[in-house]
Amino acid sequence: MMGPEMPIGRFEDLAEIYGGEIARWPEGEREAARALLAAHPERLSPRLANAAQLDRLLDLAPAQSVDAALLGRLIAAAPQASGAARRWIAGLGAALGLSAAAFAGVLVGVSLAGHAQPAAVAPVVTAQIAMGRADSPITAVDVSTDLQDALEEGSEL
Amino acid sequence: MASDGKDPDETLLAGVGRGDPSAVRALLDRRLPRILALARRMLNDAGEAEDVAQETFLRAWKQARSWTPGQARFDTWLHRVALNLCYDRLRRRREVVTDTPPEQVDTGPAPDAGLMRADLSKRVEAALAALPARQREAIVLCHHQGLGNIEAARLMEISVEALESLLGRGRRALKASLADLAGAGG
Incomplete structure (x- = not known):
């Protein structure tokens, strides 16, 4: 079903406002615009082509590639599965002279044996192992800290 | 939408x-x-x-x-x-x-001698930067970020009509400042 007819002036305005691709115009006006274009191609096609020239120039405005260091900082600062539990593991493991990963392994064993332990620890350790990161450095970054705090905290562990 | x-x-x-x-x-x-x-x-x-x-x-x-x-x-x-x-x-x-x-973009040397893509890119970036911030915001949201007009207007806390006004003025200004590059966008 055809929508309301579009005045030629509105078509020309839309090309100037939204550019040369009707697909990027307001959804509710596209159908009428296409119908109008089909009826007056010789007049309206050049308007679209003209607007598309500016679109192509705009596409040249540089974006920016994501720097690996930025990505790394953001991953390090992201919420982690129970930061408190990670700190607890790292701290207690260090006190016992074990690496964090080794101590995490001990905790898994204890957990599987059904002995009591802090409730939050098992999921964290399980997650570490599931991620294949049981031997990676444990970083304790709380979600509420800002990046600086997070990085400082991480470097202390 | x-x-x-x-x-x-x-x-x-x-x-x-x-x-x-x-x-x-x-x-x-x-x-x-x-x-x-x-x-x-x-x-x-x-x-x-x-x-x-x-x-x-x-x-x-x-x-x-x-x-x-x-x-x-x-x-x-x-x-x-x-x-x-x-x-x-x-x-x-x-x-x-x-x-x-500066209100006007430095158009630099005559561009018809085959501008490299990087030069074109700089020219376009400078022309965008010279726009009033709200016009630039409207163009970046609608053209580059691909937001629909309703979403962009809501984000900018303005009406769709006001958004269209910003887009129209912004694009006209860009067209004027980049007029010498017509046809250079590939």
Whole structure:
């Protein structure tokens, strides 16, 4: 079903406002615009082509590639599965002279044996192992800290 | 269009809130380049764009556990935060730089001798940077970020008519300042 007819002036305005691709115009006006274009191609096609020239120039405005260091900082600062539990593991493991990963392994064993332990620890350790990161450095970054705090905290562990 | 359907980021955001590293990575892969590009085009400065993108996501991490689905799309929220941070920086620039910024883009040497793509890119970036910030914002949101007119207008807290006015004026100004490049965009 055809929508309301579009005045030629509105078509020309839309090309100037939204550019040369009707697909990027307001959804509710596209159908009428296409119908109008089909009826007056010789007049309206050049308007679209003209607007598309500016679109192509705009596409040249540089974006920016994501720097690996930025990505790394953001991953390090992201919420982690129970930061408190990670700190607890790292701290207690260090006190016992074990690496964090080794101590995490001990905790898994204890957990599987059904002995009591802090409730939050098992999921964290399980997650570490599931991620294949049981031997990676444990970083304790709380979600509420800002990046600086997070990085400082991480470097202390 | 913007407000219809489920937020495509909802599941990933829930994963981020639970501390799922794969969700963090996936969300960053999906949204960080967009936010970085937005900031770059608003600020015309790579370092500042990176700072804005970083701060935007640090705020997102803080929100992740308490995010309430259905209130706003996460992508829209990210855009709003990033734009606010961009405007903070633009305001600071105005306070630091006492000179009036040039209204006209330096068009440089005659371009018809075959401008390289990098030169074209610089020219376009400079022309965008010379626009009033609200016109630039409207063009970046609609053209580069691909937002629909309703979503862009809502984000800018203006009517669709006002958005169209900004877009029209912005594009006319760009066309004038880049007139010598007509046909050079490939």
